Amino acid sequence: MTISRDVATDGKTWEQVLSESITSPGELSSFFEIEEEKVQSVISRYPMTINRYYLNLINNRGDGIYEQAVPDIREITEEEGLEDPLNEEELSPVPGLTHKYPDRVLFLISNRCAAYCRFCNRKRKVGRPSVVTKETIKEGLAYIRKTPKVRDVLLSGGDPLLLPDEKLHQILGELRSISHVEMIRIGTRVPCTLPQRITPELANLLKGFHPLYISTHFNHPREITPQAALACARLADAGIPLGCQTVLLKGVNDNAEVLGRLMRKLLFIRVWPYYLFQADLARGTAHFWTTLERSLEIMKGLQGHTGGLGMPHFVVDLPGGGGKVPL
Ligand SMILES: *Cc1c(COP(=O)(O)O)cnc(C)c1O
Numbered sequence: 001m002t003i004s005r006d007v008a009t010d011g012k013t014w015e016q017v018l019s020e021s022i023t024s025p026g027e028l029s030s031f032f033e034i035e036e037e038k039v040q041s042v043i044s045r046y047p048m049t050i051n052r053y054y055l056n057l058i059n060n061r062g063d064g065i066y067e068q069a070v071p072d073i074r075e076i077t078e079e080e081g082l083e084d085p086l087n088e089e090e091l092s093p094v095p096g097l098t099h100k101y102p103d104r105v106l107f108l109i110s111n112r113c114a115a116y117c118r119f120c121n122r123k124r125k126v127g128r129p130s131v132v133t134k135e136t137i138k139e140g141l142a143y144i145r146k147t148p149k150v151r152d153v154l155l156s157g158g159d160p161l162l163l164p165d166e167k168l169h170q171i172l173g174e175l176r177s178i179s180h181v182e183m184i185r186i187g188t189r190v191p192c193t194l195p196q197r198i199t200p201e202l203a204n205l206l207k208g209f210h211p212l213y214i215s216t217h218f219n220h221p222r223e224i225t226p227q228a229a230l231a232c233a234r235l236a237d238a239g240i241p242l243g244c245q246t247v248l249l250k251g252v253n254d255n256a257e258v259l260g261r262l263m264r265k266l267l268f269i270r271v272w273p274y275y276l277f278q279a280d281l282a283r284g285t286a287h288f289w290t291t292l293e294r295s296l297e298i299m300k301g302l303q304g305h306t307g308g309l310g311m312p313h314f315v316v317d318l319p320g321g322g323g324k325v326p327l
Pocket residue numbers: 098099100101104105106154324
């Protein structure tokens with residue numbers, strides 16, 4: 001089945017694109033043959049948002065983009081996996097902040113995403129208003145302020161870049177007022193799922209808080225569109241080093257040819273492939289898991305496709321909070 005491309009996102013603001021997202025089974029069924037009750041039961045547990053830009057990247061039901069965005073009944077029928085595979089809650093001195101490695105923290109400042117990825121390892125949290133609040137952000141900032149060994153702050157979510165410019169400006173400003181915070185990193189999927197968000201104003205705002213790094217999250221070569229390239233060019237031109245954290249996903253990118261194309265296209269848009277993750281053991285995502293054996297085989301195949309610049313570190317984030325281990 002092919003998708004009607006009557007919905008142009010060009011010329012619309014990112015807020016408009018986001019507000020026209022598909023969030024109900026009824027809307028979804030006008031694009032794909034789906035069982036509405038099943039989709040409803042999945043999204044009452046794990047929310048769905050598919051914005052029209054990302055929707056338009058789907059060529060066929062079941063392709064690598066479809067699988068990432070469209071709910072699957074297996075998300076609620078599979079028994080395997082853990083709610084909190086990386087033990088982020090237990091390693092949390094204050095809600096929404098994980099302090100696992102001595103010198104750096106993971107700080108959630110948003111609970112919204114431009115599209116809810118079905119494979120998300122934080123799917124227990126995303127889209128839930130209570131997870132990140134004004135209060136948790138305040139507490140997180142206070143914790144960083146009183147903890148001098150934290151020199152690297154990794155902002156995540158949800159998607160930090162779904163915050164309005166003023167709110168981002170305020171949080172970044174507070175972080176920059178803390179003298180022991182040497183660098184700020186933003187983990188975001190927006191350059192991939194809603195590149196319209198990377199406006200010249202946003203790039204200019206971010207430029208004021210260097211050294212600031214951005215980790216993007218592309219999983220499939222077809223996600224690298226002219227719009228995504230423009231978004232990354234704006235960030236790179238603002239002097240922001242860009243990396244990519246890709247997740248190895250069955251049915252999406254689990255072969256060396258697809259990954260090789262992805263890595264080459266990333267380099268072409270000035271994004272440095274940083275990590276390739278073995279999928280975390282999050283509940284509701286087992287249908288995306290590859291075996292470690294298969295993953296290593298894919299990595300080996302990838303070595304033939306690209307030079308060192310295009311070779312991400314292949315890492316497993318150990319279940320239970322053991323941390324990232326390169327293989
Ligand atoms: C991944 C991660 C980081 C950052 O790790 P790097 O290897 O420095 O990119 C920091 N804190 C937590 C909890 C993480 O999961």
